[in-house]
Amino acid sequence: MKSFLKEIKFPSTKHTYIEDITDKVNETIEKSGVENGFVIVNSKHTTMGILVNEIAEPNLLNDIISHALKHIPEDKRSTRVHKEYKHPTTDYMHRCQDNPFCDEVDEDYNAASHIRSLTFSHASATMPIRNGRVELGKYQQIAIFEHDGRDGKGKNPVRQRTYQIWIYETEEAQIIK
Amino acid sequence: MKSFLKEIKFPSTKHTYIEDITDKVNETIEKSGVENGFVIVNSKHTTMGILVNEIAEPNLLNDIISHALKHIPEDKRSTRVHKEYKHPTTDYMHRCQDNPFCDEVDEDYNAASHIRSLTFSHASATMPIRNGRVELGKYQQIAIFEHDGRDGKGKNPVRQRTYQIWIYETEEAQIIK
Amino acid sequence: MKSFLKEIKFPSTKHTYIEDITDKVNETIEKSGVENGFVIVNSKHTTMGILVNEIAEPNLLNDIISHALKHIPEDKRSTRVHKEYKHPTTDYMHRCQDNPFCDEVDEDYNAASHIRSLTFSHASATMPIRNGRVELGKYQQIAIFEHDGRDGKGKNPVRQRTYQIWIYETEEAQIIK
Numbered sequence: 001m002k003s004f005l006k007e008i009k010f011p012s013t014k015h016t017y018i019e020d021i022t023d024k025v026n027e028t029i030e031k032s033g034v035e036n037g038f039v040i041v042n043s044k045h046t047t048m049g050i051l052v053n054e055i056a057e058p059n060l061l062n063d064i065i066s067h068a069l070k071h072i073p074e075d076k077r078s079t080r081v082h083k084e085y086k087h088p089t090t091d092y093m094h095r096c097q098d099n100p101f102c103d104e105v106d107e108d109y110n111a112a113s114h115i116r117s118l119t120f121s122h123a124s125a126t127m128p129i130r131n132g133r134v135e136l137g138k139y140q141q142i143a144i145f146e147h148d149g150r151d152g153k154g155k156n157p158v159r160q161r162t163y164q165i166w167i168y169e170t171e172e173a174q175i176i177k
Numbered sequence: 178m179k180s181f182l183k184e185i186k187f188p189s190t191k192h193t194y195i196e197d198i199t200d201k202v203n204e205t206i207e208k209s210g211v212e213n214g215f216v217i218v219n220s221k222h223t224t225m226g227i228l229v230n231e232i233a234e235p236n237l238l239n240d241i242i243s244h245a246l247k248h249i250p251e252d253k254r255s256t257r258v259h260k261e262y263k264h265p266t267t268d269y270m271h272r273c274q275d276n277p278f279c280d281e282v283d284e285d286y287n288a289a290s291h292i293r294s295l296t297f298s299h300a301s302a303t304m305p306i307r308n309g310r311v312e313l314g315k316y317q318q319i320a321i322f323e324h325d326g327r328d329g330k331g332k333n334p335v336r337q338r339t340y341q342i343w344i345y346e347t348e349e350a351q352i353i354k
Numbered sequence: 355m356k357s358f359l360k361e362i363k364f365p366s367t368k369h370t371y372i373e374d375i376t377d378k379v380n381e382t383i384e385k386s387g388v389e390n391g392f393v394i395v396n397s398k399h400t401t402m403g404i405l406v407n408e409i410a411e412p413n414l415l416n417d418i419i420s421h422a423l424k425h426i427p428e429d430k431r432s433t434r435v436h437k438e439y440k441h442p443t444t445d446y447m448h449r450c451q452d453n454p455f456c457d458e459v460d461e462d463y464n465a466a467s468h469i470r471s472l473t474f475s476h477a478s479a480t481m482p483i484r485n486g487r488v489e490l491g492k493y494q495q496i497a498i499f500e501h502d503g504r505d506g507k508g509k510n511p512v513r514q515r516t517y518q519i520w521i522y523e524t525e526e527a528q529i530i531k
Contacts, residue, residue: 114418137222
């Protein structure tokens with residue numbers, strides 16, 4: 001069984017945002033030449049996940065993000081402070097390791113970003129491929145949901161992110177009636 | 178690698194409900210003749226998802242639904258009003274487009290249905306197939322979780338829904354000890 | 355297409371905990387001899403799920419568990435009582451059936467465990483395999499998330515749990531540029 005991999009790297013542009021990657025998935029399927037099969041889209045991060053929902057409507061994205069930030073608030077020691085978590089993250093170096101411009105301990109506390117990531121997004125999404133395109137409903141898109149990005153400002157201005165598109169080829173599906 | 182597709186269309190019967198589709202999945206596997214492999218069950222909608230949990234116990238379903246509706250309440254302009262979302266959905270035509278009997282703008286606001294759908298269900302679920310049946314634990318069933326259905330009343334009485342069952346055939350699994 | 359199955363059984367050790375199973379997944383891949391493909395890790399239970407996130411940092415695990423228990427509290431008739439659910443589970447025999455040492459009706463109420471399981475974990479996770487290992491980011495691990503375990507005490511001291519690791523072999527992925 002043939003398979004194909006496209007790895008996409010990009011810098012995050014905001015702390016929390018949702019970005020449609022459906023075109024990237026379909027472009028990758030097209031380049032692979034696969035007509036039928038399935039695709040696994042996976043995040044390489046623990047504070048950025050994959051989401052399949054309606055991504056084209058910007059006010060809905062704001063509703064989703066507002067809900068996520070309100071229901072799972074920040075640690076009070078975070079630079080985006082709201083509340084105290086009882087057992088905060090102690091592994092301070094994590095963000096710095098993701099950040100090529102950082103040479104000091106990161107004092108940010110991102111437990112909330114992890115919890116939002118596992119509540120509202122996924123490490124991977126698996127969807128069928130039909131007729132050379134990912135099989136989605138009229139309002140469905142595939143997106144990355146960034147829960148702990150950077151906006152180019154502050155001590156750690158840049159965070160590099162990676163997701164992968166894995167394509168697996170099958171024969172054309174036989175229709176069951 | 179062989180694959181098979183069954184597409185199932187049905188009208189929703191209530192605003193929010195969970196319905197066991199395990200028998201449909203097993204019937205489709207049986208019709209395909211596949212003994213070993215895996216199945217992707219996927220929703221074509223952004224306010225109806227797939228869930229794998231205990232579906233046979235009706236009081237538990239009520240608990241799950243009560244929790245979902247309480248923790249992610251409706252927009253105050255919704256006909257099922259509870260609270261205000263800061264950035265409501267502006268794309269008013271969506272529900273009408275799903276509704277063959279609708280010829281006017283839909284004034285319902287369904288941001289909460291989207292958020293419930295992505296919090297408590299999934300665009301797809303992937304499960305192994307063994308001995309001609311989906312591999313589930315004693316209390317596990319596969320279900321659709323409708324978050325924005327219609328009950329035959331009001332301006333938009335009917336909403337058509339679709340989910341798909343994709344079956345992929347493999348050799349019998351070798352047991353690793 | 356070749357596939358492989360490893361089934362792992364173990365007794366739960368606490369009511370709610372997260373345990374890294376990445377090494378088990380990679381050991382199974384190694385034993386299978388598979389270099390490329392994908393893996394489905396699935397729970398056989400409705401109150402224990404699969405999670406992919408950062409599992410190596412113990413304080414983060416405490417944050418995740420604290421959040422889950424606080425936001426989805428116990429039934430007030432539970433032995434770990436907090437709040438009342440309107441429609442509790444009536445199927446009292448479930449826990450006993452999972453417990454070889456139990457010969458009486460179980461009076462525990464575990465609706466909250468089901469809701470936590472479906473909110474914060476999954477019946478299965480599907481991830482790619484590359485170079486004989488599950489494809490994970492630097493901070494990603496695969497874990498079981500137990501939401502309704504036993505700690506060796508009380509009327510029902512032991513709960514046996516099972517998860518499965520299904521490995522599917524493909525050709526080496528062709529890189530798409």
